[in-house]
Amino acid sequence: MTVGSPPPLDAELANPLRAILADLPPLTLESIPDRRARTAATGMTDDEIRRGGAFEVRWLDLPAAGGDGTMRLLVCRNTAAREPHPAIFNIHGGGMVAGDARCADLGGELRRAEALRLSVLAIEYRLAPEHPDPAPVEDCHAALRWIVEHADELGIDPRRIVVSGNSAGGGLAAGVSLLARDRRTARPLGQMLQCPMLDDRCDTESAHQMESVGLWHTGSNRTGWRALLGDRQGGANVSCYAAPARASDLRGLPPTFVDVGAVESLRDEAMLFAMRLCQAGVATELHVWSGAFHSFDQWVPEAEVSRAAEAARLSWLRRLLNQTG
Numbered sequence: 001m002t003v004g005s006p007p008p009l010d011a012e013l014a015n016p017l018r019a020i021l022a023d024l025p026p027l028t029l030e031s032i033p034d035r036r037a038r039t040a041a042t043g044m045t046d047d048e049i050r051r052g053g054a055f056e057v058r059w060l061d062l063p064a065a066g067g068d069g070t071m072r073l074l075v076c077r078n079t080a081a082r083e084p085h086p087a088i089f090n091i092h093g094g095g096m097v098a099g100d101a102r103c104a105d106l107g108g109e110l111r112r113a114e115a116l117r118l119s120v121l122a123i124e125y126r127l128a129p130e131h132p133d134p135a136p137v138e139d140c141h142a143a144l145r146w147i148v149e150h151a152d153e154l155g156i157d158p159r160r161i162v163v164s165g166n167s168a169g170g171g172l173a174a175g176v177s178l179l180a181r182d183r184r185t186a187r188p189l190g191q192m193l194q195c196p197m198l199d200d201r202c203d204t205e206s207a208h209q210m211e212s213v214g215l216w217h218t219g220s221n222r223t224g225w226r227a228l229l230g231d232r233q234g235g236a237n238v239s240c241y242a243a244p245a246r247a248s249d250l251r252g253l254p255p256t257f258v259d260v261g262a263v264e265s266l267r268d269e270a271m272l273f274a275m276r277l278c279q280a281g282v283a284t285e286l287h288v289w290s291g292a293f294h295s296f297d298q299w300v301p302e303a304e305v306s307r308a309a310e311a312a313r314l315s316w317l318r319r320l321l322n323q324t325g
Contacts (some may be wrong), residue, residue, distance in 0.1 A: 008263075012300065044102045049106070054114045066138065121147055133239070141183075164191070193273075202234070202265070206266070251281060258286045259313070261294055285316055
């Protein structure tokens, strides 16, 4: 297949992206501390998370996977919902190397949860490269198990938990769903994969198209995977729980929402994963947002395409909950 130039950017996104890239350098192993500091500086405060009283906020310390230290769980209890009620289990983005439960992507989860009367639980998994694979996905799976086991005290319905994440968080959400299926530890109601990192091989047409184009281009993507997997990146010895695109069997996974920008390196792996889910008999919805770059709606929320993406996610969640209510 002959790959053309990158698709054109949406008119409302082009100038904002240029301004973002002028200030945000690509991710390298050496720039991880800077990326962590930038992410921490833009995190939501507890007051912002409460959204004027829509949520009660508390922090819990959970054992990390394998009993190796602890990790924090942010509990945002919906004050308007009757218990037990559904919940979103949020896994933050950050390229596997940065981010925490206060990340900007939490804002979208809270807006949807307020509209649909859900609680949100967000995990701070251990980060690469200090904690390489399988620590991040095992931490997220351990947190999901803990939430299910303690659903009564959290006031949530353990049968109605949607696993959700953006970028690295989307890839980890898919990995958690695979782990939960294979170990028979939990059955998420659904999974919402927003511009997910799914394939460490970085060899799709869009990966070649966006080698150095966009907010999270292929060079940055390789850095994130290298931090997580080390020398195993791109080789044969990589688990499907770390890189869900490698899974040979997608049957039995929960209903899935996948969306991705048309002008980003992760486009084709997201599209291929959604296609394979459909072929495996999984109820799947896919959106490819024309002219959009990675995590566009977080950076330019007022753009028409960002509003359309937000509406699509809310609609899918509402329909999923109505079908199971």
